[in-house]
Amino acid sequence: MIRFDQVSLSYDQSPRPVLRAVSLRIEEGELCLVIGHTGSGKSTLLGAINGLVPHFTGGTLTGRVVVDGRDTAQFKPREFADVVGVVGQDPMAGFVTDTVEEELAYTMEQLAIEPAAMRTRLEETLDLLGIADLRRRALHTLSGGQQQRVAIGAALTAQPRVLVLDEPTSALDPTSAEDVLAAITRLVHDLGVTVVLAEHRLERVVPYADRVVYLTGDGTVEDGSPAAVLGRAQVRPPVVELGKLAGWEPLPLSVRDARRLAPRLRQRLPDIPPCPARPARPAPAGPPALTARDIVVRFGPVIAVRGVSLTLRAGECAALMGRNGSGKSSLLWALQGTGSRASGSVSVAAADPARLPPGQARRLVGLVPQTPADLLYLETVAAELAQADREAGQGPGSRPAREILDQIAPGIAAGVHPRDLSAGQQLALVLAIQLTAAPAVILLDEPTRGLDYQAKASLTRALDELAARGHAVVVATHDVEFVTRACDRVVVMAEGEVVTDGPATTVLTASPTFAPQIAKILAPLPYLTEVQVAAALAGQSAC
Amino acid sequence: MAAGQARAPAARRPAALAGGRRIPRGLHPVAWWIWALALAVAASRTTNPLLLLLILAVLALVVALRRGAAPWARGYRFYLAMALTVIVVRVLFRIVFESGTTPGDQILFRLPSIPAPSWYAGVQIGGPVSLQAVLSAVLDGTRLACLLCCVGAANTLANPKRALRVLPGALYELGVAVTVALSVAPQLIDSAQRIRRGQRLRGTERRGLRALRATAIPVLHDALERSLRLAAAMDSRGYGRTGSATRASRRMTAALLLAGLSGLCLGAYGLLDSSTPAALAIGGFAAGGAACAAGLFLGGRRVSRSHYRPDPWGWPEWAVSAAGLASAAGLCVTVGYNPAAVNPSLYPLQWPSLPLVPAAAILVAAFAAVLAPPPPAAEHAARRAHPASGAVAGAPR
Numbered sequence: 001m002i003r004f005d006q007v008s009l010s011y012d013q014s015p016r017p018v019l020r021a022v023s024l025r026i027e028e029g030e031l032c033l034v035i036g037h038t039g040s041g042k043s044t045l046l047g048a049i050n051g052l053v054p055h056f057t058g059g060t061l062t063g064r065v066v067v068d069g070r071d072t073a074q075f076k077p078r079e080f081a082d083v084v085g086v087v088g089q090d091p092m093a094g095f096v097t098d099t100v101e102e103e104l105a106y107t108m109e110q111l112a113i114e115p116a117a118m119r120t121r122l123e124e125t126l127d128l129l130g131i132a133d134l135r136r137r138a139l140h141t142l143s144g145g146q147q148q149r150v151a152i153g154a155a156l157t158a159q160p161r162v163l164v165l166d167e168p169t170s171a172l173d174p175t176s177a178e179d180v181l182a183a184i185t186r187l188v189h190d191l192g193v194t195v196v197l198a199e200h201r202l203e204r205v206v207p208y209a210d211r212v213v214y215l216t217g218d219g220t221v222e223d224g225s226p227a228a229v230l231g232r233a234q235v236r237p238p239v240v241e242l243g244k245l246a247g248w249e250p251l252p253l254s255v256r257d258a259r260r261l262a263p264r265l266r267q268r269l270p271d272i273p274p275c276p277a278r279p280a281r282p283a284p285a286g287p288p289a290l291t292a293r294d295i296v297v298r299f300g301p302v303i304a305v306r307g308v309s310l311t312l313r314a315g316e317c318a319a320l321m322g323r324n325g326s327g328k329s330s331l332l333w334a335l336q337g338t339g340s341r342a343s344g345s346v347s348v349a350a351a352d353p354a355r356l357p358p359g360q361a362r363r364l365v366g367l368v369p370q371t372p373a374d375l376l377y378l379e380t381v382a383a384e385l386a387q388a389d390r391e392a393g394q395g396p397g398s399r400p401a402r403e404i405l406d407q408i409a410p411g412i413a414a415g416v417h418p419r420d421l422s423a424g425q426q427l428a429l430v431l432a433i434q435l436t437a438a439p440a441v442i443l444l445d446e447p448t449r450g451l452d453y454q455a456k457a458s459l460t461r462a463l464d465e466l467a468a469r470g471h472a473v474v475v476a477t478h479d480v481e482f483v484t485r486a487c488d489r490v491v492v493m494a495e496g497e498v499v500t501d502g503p504a505t506t507v508l509t510a511s512p513t514f515a516p517q518i519a520k521i522l523a524p525l526p527y528l529t530e531v532q533v534a535a536a537l538a539g540q541s542a543c
Numbered sequence: 544m545a546a547g548q549a550r551a552p553a554a555r556r557p558a559a560l561a562g563g564r565r566i567p568r569g570l571h572p573v574a575w576w577i578w579a580l581a582l583a584v585a586a587s588r589t590t591n592p593l594l595l596l597l598i599l600a601v602l603a604l605v606v607a608l609r610r611g612a613a614p615w616a617r618g619y620r621f622y623l624a625m626a627l628t629v630i631v632v633r634v635l636f637r638i639v640f641e642s643g644t645t646p647g648d649q650i651l652f653r654l655p656s657i658p659a660p661s662w663y664a665g666v667q668i669g670g671p672v673s674l675q676a677v678l679s680a681v682l683d684g685t686r687l688a689c690l691l692c693c694v695g696a697a698n699t700l701a702n703p704k705r706a707l708r709v710l711p712g713a714l715y716e717l718g719v720a721v722t723v724a725l726s727v728a729p730q731l732i733d734s735a736q737r738i739r740r741g742q743r744l745r746g747t748e749r750r751g752l753r754a755l756r757a758t759a760i761p762v763l764h765d766a767l768e769r770s771l772r773l774a775a776a777m778d779s780r781g782y783g784r785t786g787s788a789t790r791a792s793r794r795m796t797a798a799l800l801l802a803g804l805s806g807l808c809l810g811a812y813g814l815l816d817s818s819t820p821a822a823l824a825i826g827g828f829a830a831g832g833a834a835c836a837a838g839l840f841l842g843g844r845r846v847s848r849s850h851y852r853p854d855p856w857g858w859p860e861w862a863v864s865a866a867g868l869a870s871a872a873g874l875c876v877t878v879g880y881n882p883a884a885v886n887p888s889l890y891p892l893q894w895p896s897l898p899l900v901p902a903a904a905i906l907v908a909a910f911a912a913v914l915a916p917p918p919p920a921a922e923h924a925a926r927r928a929h930p931a932s933g934a935v936a937g938a939p940r
Contacts, residue, residue, distance in 0.1 A: 081781030
């Protein structure tokens with residue numbers, strides 16, 4: 001269905017090619033998963049399938065890309081509209097119309113499909129994706145998962161043979177992500193659509209994949225069956241890590257596969273892990289870093305946060321979890337003082353940040369918002385750092401921004417434009433800027449979005465470092481695996497209220513939905529990470 | 544206008560008036576525009592306050608009975624407010640700027656007169672204010688207000704985006720550009736607000752050029768990135784597939800359109816400049832129009848595209864258009880009544896009479912309220928009954 005013949009691609013400004021002599025065959029009806037680190041060329045590979053690369057993006061492509069018998073060198077992306085459907089990372093950015101029905105019809109209108117046929121196809125697509133009840137809704141009123149399904153539907157109405165999805169679930173909470181993935185697998189199984197999918201959160205999609213294409217990072221690819229490729233790849237989900245540790249063959253890809261292999265492993269493991277999932281720290285003494293009482297946030301008739309009380313201690317890293325719209329962001333913004341707060345009180349070092357001017361509030365509580373790039377407006381990293389130093393002034397305990405940045409993410413060149421940094425580097429830059437004010441409490445809103453395993457690991461290290469320096473850290477996130485490795489405490493919110501608040505180990509193993517993969521496989525044993533398993537298998541008594 | 548209370552009975556009353564249960568659907572937008580523009584023509588022919596008020600009443604009735612529940616359908620009150628402002632401004636100007644009085648005028652009051660400098664002699668501020676001057680300003684203002692309300696009614700009754708889809712195929716790109724611009728504006732406001740909030744986190748509370756730059760640059764970055772992504776999405780979804788157009792036919796289209804526009808310009812100049820022979824003006828107009836039409840037809844032919852759920856043109860569309868055109872004809876063709884009754888004189892001042900034939904002609908336009916099918920209100924009501932989960936998720940975060 002899709003054939004890459006010795007494809008190399010280089011962009012004009014960059015010295016080394018993004019893709020180098022890539023040869024691939026993706027057969028009809030396959031679900032092909034594209035994996036690799038940030039910047040390894042996943043989006044480029046996906047874009048090459050319908051010719052957006054290089055027709056739209058520029059760059060030089062050598063070799064041949066043939067889709068359904070058509071060469072992308074001879075046809076423009078628009079001529080592939082009836083063969084390849086494309087769904088981007090942010091569906092809202094790709095919507096042309098403003099209601100669901102019109103959006104679904106758009107591609108068909110461009111292809112000049114008969115009105116009668118259009119009606120039937122549209123009805124079928126609505127049913128296939130389970131969005132029939134949304135048909136007259138305005139697109140901007142939909143939730144993220146609904147928008148993503150509408151975007152898939154809009155690509156499907158043209159009845160393409162190939163569907164290309166670039167990180168379709170990266171912005172979604174686990175439930176919405178499941179809805180979207182269920183819709184995608186249904187397309188593969190019921191309609192035989194060939195699906196090519198890029199994703200960072202492998203644990204979600206690996207069980208469904210028929211083939212994995214791994215971009216090694218130097219422009220070459222490895223492809224083959226998921227078990228074979230993941231065994232060699234640098235990026236792999238926890239279940240595969242565990243499989244390698246235990247020496248299982250073939251490697252399990254889903255919790256179910258692993259669970260069936262696990263009884264023998266469970267017998268070998270001691271009942272109590274030799275070390276905790278995270279290194280234990282002495283319980284912080286002294287007064288709490290932040291005390292919040294009965295916080296209420298409302299937007300018109302919607303009550304986003306209803307009466308939340310929270311105490312944060314210095315040196316602790318807490319995760320704030322809960323589905324989209326459960327009030328996590330609103331709570332963080334209210335704690336920082338910039339967001340609105342209808343009632344309740346916040347006290348940091350005997351002061352309420354909401355009553356202080358912004359310049360002083362950030363010395364108490366720092367917040368890294370969901371889109372960190374909002375804070376960046378200068379031309380170079382160096383200029384941003386210098387500006388951050390000026391803004392922070394020279395208070396007690398303040399360090400130059402460059403020093404902080406080098407500690408969080410070493411090796412970011414001074415002359416680079418901040419917008420050209422990867423998502424992880426942008427996050428590090430903004431975190432460094434916020435840390436120059438040396439706030440006692442630092443809040444991060446969804447920092448794991450769009451980060452690969454490597455970037456998440458370095459974020460974990462950075463947060464550990466902050467906690468060790470005596471900051472109180474709160475991270476709002478959906479990513480259970482990240483929380484397992486980075487956080488000591490978990491606060492779960494639903495409908496604006498705190499549902500659970502306790503030590504990470506207890507909360508994460510208490511409910512199956514929130515459990516990390518290793519806990520699901522090894523339950524009832526209280527193991528959370530592969531590091532614990534490795535230590536236990538090696539017979540160590542501590543990590 | 545009673546904006547809220549008219550909606551609930553709107554679903555029932557028309558069915559009773561029409562003498563049967565009709566399937567709700569939206570009327571073709573072009574039919575509404577013909578109807579409203581015809582009423583505007585009628586309004587422009589008269590200064591009789593009774594007739595103008597009758598036109599306003601007809602507009603209000605039809606809007607109340609036949610508008611849907613979509614956002615644009617709630618805009619009529621803004622047009623009414625704008626119309627009222629027009630009248631007030633017009634009267635104020637007439638009072639403040641002295642316009643000269645004739646012996647027959649009844650002077651209401653005198654404003655202190657401010658002598659204008661000699662180089663600005665044409666206008667004088669203050670002076671006597673006559674009843675006739677105020678009344679003629681009110682009538683003029685009401686006529687303008689009527690025209691405004693006609694346009695407002697068309698915008699309220701017809702879905703503006705569906706109206707854009709009626710554009711000939713050659714102008715399709717223009718329609719898309721307008722639609723995209725309309726959907727991008729709220730997104731820009733959104734991202735500006737988000738970035739301003741983000742900047743406050745950084746402690747920037749400065750005003751002036753630097754603060755503007757701190758907001759403007761990320762907003763522009765955002766907008767650029769978004770437009771690039773939209774362009775890529777549209778490209779991969781088949782926008783701009785050229786179909787079977789040849790280079791020659793494309794050139795022909797361009798040439799015809801250029802020639803047509805020049806012809807139209809020439810014609811317009813001729814019509815405005817009285818020294819140009821009328822034949823040349825009208826001839827230029829006609830030739831230009833024909834060339835444009837041919838160009839649009841040729842350009843439209845190369846576009847292979849279809850419409851999802853095209854609006855049907857059935858008897859209600861014919862009937863509504865005819866009702867509007869009838870009222871325009873009634874006021875343009877002065878048959879069966881005294882033309883002076885349509886534009887009553889203010890000298891001597893007297894209560895205007897209501898000429899029967901023009902009044903009846905305007906009332907014909909009111910039949911649009913029953914001739915048009917009821918708007919698809921039930922679906923919207925059902926939608927409102929299910930507040931979506933997205934409403935909460937979409938709340939400001």
